[in-house]
Amino acid sequence: MGPGPSDVHPRVLRAMSTPLVGHLDPSFIDIMDDVQELLRYTFRTDNQWTIPVSGTGSASMEAAIANLVEPGDTMLVPTNGYFGDRMASMAERAGGDVVYVDAPWGEPLDPVDVQDAFDQYQPDVFGFVHAETSTGVKQPDVPQLTEIAHSHDAYVVADCVTSLGGVELEVDKWDIDVAYSGPQKCLSCPPGASPLTLNDRAMDKVLSREEDPRSWYLDLSLLEGYWGDERAYHHTAPITNVYAIREALRLVAEEGIEERWDRHLRVANGLKAGVEAMGLGLNPEDDYWLPSLNAVLVPDGVDAGAAIGYVLDNYDLEIAGGLGALDGDIFRIGCMGHSAQEKNVAFLMSALGEALEAQGADIDVEAGFAAMREQFAE
């Protein structure tokens, strides 16, 4: 129950033991078609350009940025978490100029600040993090942000690594041009093949670049030869990871995407009610609380690292601490994919309660359990 990878569903593990076929085998091409269709379903998009990029979430992130940002383009990135910095680094390496829209760690971007940044810098590309894993913040007002960007003719790139398959995400309805994700969070799949989708408008920019992107491996105009109609060799696909993501996405479709968002919300609501009644606060306000990653405030006098170690040593349960500006201030507790189950929340409450009591924290574990049970009974 850390910030990912989450527990992998047994069916996905079984799919990974399927014997290998070649990356151009007709049966594998059928599997590629399945993955693309299921990714469209999960992203809620009709985008033709929807693929699993070979590599971890950073590969789909770099495929988005390195292809869309051309030398001399300006990219606007957020400062409110760890992954905005990574966007900035990738945009610079692509030859872009980077400008920033500020918000403190632990808060979302304010559309007024985004509007001001657009008026000031006129960026070509705007990146934002829909679900910031470092702070447990969900970016609200996404359609408002995309509207601001489009009224300035800019392209919008959304980091959906910790939201895809677990938190409401509507790529087409919200008018997001490019969205990328990773498989190891709410899809509960091992890292290795990472979702990416681009609309035609973004892909037109990519295909009409004057200069090739600096990465050969992630050049979408070349990857198009493999994932598009031609199905020609570009690189050897990570066959086993493609089997895995197909099975993980089938599980999403069997459950239903909206039902899956509801399950994450219900289970995380139990966790939230429980820790709050125990006497612990959550860092983000309710309006931008991220169900898939709960940033729980560390009580006064508690050593976060020691509590995390206690939970791991005594319960074999993984949770994480804060990063950057929130180091030592928060626990990061995931509620993702196959791990998002009521019984896991009860186990977590028990383990964390004991770890905090061992350090003499002033908490009420019984009240926490009562609130959690009440929430689950609703």
Ligand SMILES: Cc1ncc(COP(=O)(O)O)c(C=O)c1O
């Ligand atoms: C919001 C966000 N973006 C990007 C990444 C990078 O993904 P990966 O570590 O799989 O390369 C992560 C990883 O945790 C993430 O949480």
